[in-house]
């Protein structure tokens with residue numbers, strides 16, 4: 001996670017670069033911010049200012065002659081990308097603001113992975129004696145017991 005938020009003037013600078021050469025996108029349903037440009041110093045400066053993401057490059061463009069190599073700054077840790085998107089949002093134009101809103105809406109609405117759930121689908125707390133493991137999956141003992149009861153009841157009727 002990004003340790004501290006950059007000062008306002010740095011945010012304005014970062015937003016300016018993102019408006020021009022940034023890409024707000026998603027990878028496996030999580031937010032990602034990427035900047036691709038030929039100025040290595042600018043890309044490294046973004047990384048330094050935010051304390052987030054990685055710098056990769058140089059990437060050579062084989063298609064053209066006399067084309068400068070590209071440098072990428074990519075912020076793909078979801079919480080860092082989220083923090084960056086929120087931090088620069090107010091500085092950006094409408095099109096990019098709308099893009100960020102869509103990405104963050106989807107990210108916030110995504111299903112929570114089983115390993116982070118504190119309750120089962122029926123709302124029982126997945127803690128203490130009620131929690132058991134099936135392989136790496138966390139299961140609810142209360143639900144297992146009531147499923148067993150339903151099964152016995154069906155057999156008794158048949």
Ligand SMILES: [Zn+2]
Nearest residue numbers: 120124140143
């Ligand atoms: Zn349950």
